[in-house]
Amino acid sequence: MKRATTDPWLARYLLIGVTLGFILVFLIFPVCVILIEALRHGLAVYFSALSADHSINAIRMTLMVAVTVVPLNTVFGVCAAWAITHFKFPGKSLLVSMIEIPLWVSPVVGGLVFALIFGRQGWLGKWLEAHEIQIMFAFPGIVLATAFVTFPFVARGLIPLMQAQGCAEEEAALTLGANGWQLFWRVTFPKIKWGVLYGMILCNARAMGEFGAVSVMAGSVDDKMTMPLQIENYYQALGPDSLSRAFALASLLLLLSAVTLAIKIGLEWRRLAPSYARPPKPELVH
Amino acid sequence: MSVAVSHISKRFETRGHRSVPALRDVSLEVKTGELLALLGPSGSGKTTLLRIIAGLEIADVGQVFFSEEDVTEKSAYARKAGFVFQAYALFQHMSVFENIAFGLRVLPRAKRPDAAAITKRVTDLLQLIQLDGYEKRLPSQLSGGQRQRVALARALAVEPRVLLLDEPFGALDAKVRRDLRKWLRQFHDKTHLTSLFVTHDQDEAFELADRVVIFNEGRIQQIGLPSELRQNPANEFVRDFLEL
Numbered sequence: 001m002k003r004a005t006t007d008p009w010l011a012r013y014l015l016i017g018v019t020l021g022f023i024l025v026f027l028i029f030p031v032c033v034i035l036i037e038a039l040r041h042g043l044a045v046y047f048s049a050l051s052a053d054h055s056i057n058a059i060r061m062t063l064m065v066a067v068t069v070v071p072l073n074t075v076f077g078v079c080a081a082w083a084i085t086h087f088k089f090p091g092k093s094l095l096v097s098m099i100e101i102p103l104w105v106s107p108v109v110g111g112l113v114f115a116l117i118f119g120r121q122g123w124l125g126k127w128l129e130a131h132e133i134q135i136m137f138a139f140p141g142i143v144l145a146t147a148f149v150t151f152p153f154v155a156r157g158l159i160p161l162m163q164a165q166g167c168a169e170e171e172a173a174l175t176l177g178a179n180g181w182q183l184f185w186r187v188t189f190p191k192i193k194w195g196v197l198y199g200m201i202l203c204n205a206r207a208m209g210e211f212g213a214v215s216v217m218a219g220s221v222d223d224k225m226t227m228p229l230q231i232e233n234y235y236q237a238l239g240p241d242s243l244s245r246a247f248a249l250a251s252l253l254l255l256l257s258a259v260t261l262a263i264k265i266g267l268e269w270r271r272l273a274p275s276y277a278r279p280p281k282p283e284l285v286h
Numbered sequence: 287m288s289v290a291v292s293h294i295s296k297r298f299e300t301r302g303h304r305s306v307p308a309l310r311d312v313s314l315e316v317k318t319g320e321l322l323a324l325l326g327p328s329g330s331g332k333t334t335l336l337r338i339i340a341g342l343e344i345a346d347v348g349q350v351f352f353s354e355e356d357v358t359e360k361s362a363y364a365r366k367a368g369f370v371f372q373a374y375a376l377f378q379h380m381s382v383f384e385n386i387a388f389g390l391r392v393l394p395r396a397k398r399p400d401a402a403a404i405t406k407r408v409t410d411l412l413q414l415i416q417l418d419g420y421e422k423r424l425p426s427q428l429s430g431g432q433r434q435r436v437a438l439a440r441a442l443a444v445e446p447r448v449l450l451l452d453e454p455f456g457a458l459d460a461k462v463r464r465d466l467r468k469w470l471r472q473f474h475d476k477t478h479l480t481s482l483f484v485t486h487d488q489d490e491a492f493e494l495a496d497r498v499v500i501f502n503e504g505r506i507q508q509i510g511l512p513s514e515l516r517q518n519p520a521n522e523f524v525r526d527f528l529e530l
Contacts, residue, residue: 168375171342174362175369176389176444186392190379 034254037247049241049248057223058230058249064139065214065226066207069146073203077154078196082188084155085162086170096159102151110148111216114141137224141217149213150206154199161195162188198267205260209253227253287353287447287480289339290315294348296334296504308334309345310504316448319478321471323491326501327527332484333372335501336450339482341365352447368446368479372453374437376425382436383421386411389444411439414473431462438470442479451483455490467494488528500524 039046049055084096102110116122118135128135135141173187189196211228218224225233227249234246294312297305308331316322324332337343339350341362349358357365377385384391386408390399399407412418415435425433434454441449454470455463471494474481485491491498492512500507500515500523507527508520519525 168371168373169377171362172369172371172375172377172440173388173392174342175340175365175367176392176440177363177366178388178392179363182392186388187377 031254034247034250038244038251040247041244045241045244046248046251049245050252052241052245054222054225054230054233055245055249058225058227059252061139061142061223061225062208062227065142065146066204068143069150069207070200070204072143072147073150074154074196074200076151077156077158077199077203078192080155081158081162081192082184084159086167099152099155102149107145107149107210107212108216111145111213114144114148114213115216118144136217137219137221139224142214142224142226145213145217146207146210149210150203153203153206154196157199157202158192158195161192165191194267194270198264201260201263201267205257208256288316288318288351289448289480289482290351291335291339292349292351294335294338294345294350296331296338296343296345296347307504309338312348312504312506314499314506314509316480316482318480321474321481321483321494321496323495323498324482324484324501325488325491325498326486326507328486330501331504332501333452336369336452336482336484339448340367340369340450342369366444366446368441368444368449370434370437370441370449370451370454372456374425374433376433376437376440378425380424381421382412382417382423382425382428383408385425385436386439386443388440393444407443411443414442415439429462430458431466434458434466447480449479449481451481453484453486455485455487463490470494500527502527 038049050059080095080099084092115136117124118128118141119125120129120136122136135144169187169191170183173183178186208226209228210226211232214226215229215232218226218229231246231249231253234242234249290313292313294309295307296309297307299305312331312335314335324335326332334343338345341350341357341360341364345358349356351357352365352367377388380388387404390404390407393399408421409418412421415438417432417435417439420428420432425436428436438451438454455466458466467490483494495512497509498512498515499509502523508515508524510518515524515528516530519528519530
């Protein structure tokens with residue numbers, strides 16, 4: 001069968017070759033380097049690198065940040081998507097664009113904005129100091145910076161999903177006497193739960209990997225290092241074990257990405273699944 | 287229960303500054319136990335009026351009454367008008383049983399029937415719509431006519447005081463349409479539930495309804511018995527629309 005668009009074979013192989021080449025050089029090769037470097041001195045060294053005080057600290061910090069930020073942005077994302085798809089209000093399209101600001105702004109700039117607000121010389125610096133509230137160079141600051149960077153992920157995925165689904169089922173639930181809470185949990189949430197999970201996974205991956213914004217907020221306080229910051233620290237330290245520690249931590253982040261990717265693919269498959277896994281249609285009886 | 291709307295007007299904001307009038311000073315009463323048809327070309331405002339009565343849309347001006355009670359300020363959730371949507375709007379992730387039981391399950395605890403009573407009610411309704419044995423199916427596993435009847439049963443489960451149907455047979459093929467039409471008329475003769483349905487099909491309106499309201503461009507053109515409309519069309523539009 002002749003297809004309508006048949007490229008000459010040369011163009012086809014050239015394009016495929018170029019794509020594969022790029023993937024090899026820019027994606028596969030770095031991953032291999034990380035794994036080789038991390039495991040170069042054997043598993044014993046690898047695990048001792050991971051269990052060094054600084055490493056443990058960084059892993060704990062990263063987990064705590066993710067556990068705080070992901071639920072925060074999930075709640076926000078669902079609220080925003082709901083408001084945008086269910087209500088009419090002036091400035092709606094502007095709001096949709098504004099949610100995406102963190103994707104356009106350099107994370108370092110985002111971090112600097114918070115530093116400008118909460119830092120010692122910042123707008124609220126004096127007041128915070130007087131009340132002994134520590135935001136810069138502390139956990140709250142790191143959470144703020146991470147939340148800023150990962151702000152759009154849940155909302156951005158849900159808005160098109162909820163727009164496509166429309167409000168018909170919600171309206172039906174309303175006329176049947178469901179209140180807002182019942183409406184959300186019984187009707188809307190089951191329709192969007194995979195979308196929410198998808199957004200949370202992307203949000204989590206970004207939250208754990210963020211460097212720029214967090215680096216501004218964490219400064220160089222030793223026990224406030226997240227994994228990416230600690231990797232950089234190890235890498236710059238030039239000590240005897242530091243390079244292997246840097247790559248060991250990096251491999252852990254890599255593992256996280258692999259898990260994220262696996263779940264993402266699983267979810268995508270799952271959302272496609274119903275169309276061909278559906279039981280055969282019953283005989284039509286009118 | 288009777289339903290009345292009084293001097294309802296509604297404009298829709300479109301992009302830019304122009305707003306389109308959907309309803310202009312509409313007053314109408316559906317008498318207790320009556321089956322009334324809103325008939326008109328598409329875009330004439332009849333669905334908007336139905337949605338305003340249900341509380342899904344808010345009128346710019348005018349009032350809505352359920353019997354003597356002014357429900358203008360009440361939300362859809364408080365009005366609980368039985369509403370059958372044009373595309374059925376069944377809950378896709380719920381079984382037929384759960385779809386029909388939904389209105390009972392969301393009742394406040396004090397008014398909610400127990401599990402056995404809910405099962406009984408749903409089973410009775412399934413029998414009424416001739417779909418017994420289908421309770422475990424998902425809406426996607428039903429034909430159009432079956433979905434339509436489930437949507438109807440779902441609306442009836444909470445014993446609404448009024449039934450509002452938006453183009454109830456619009457998406458069905460001719461045979462199913464005729465059967466369901468007959469079925470609905472019989473159902474209405476049994477229950478005398480005050481009902482209002484929207485259609486653009488004059489045969490459907492004339493065959494099914496006690497009285498017919500003819501709509502055009504957001505205004506009522508004429509209200510009357512089918513025979514009256516045919517004998518004395520009030521204006522050129524009605525004459526034209528009914529092809530007299």
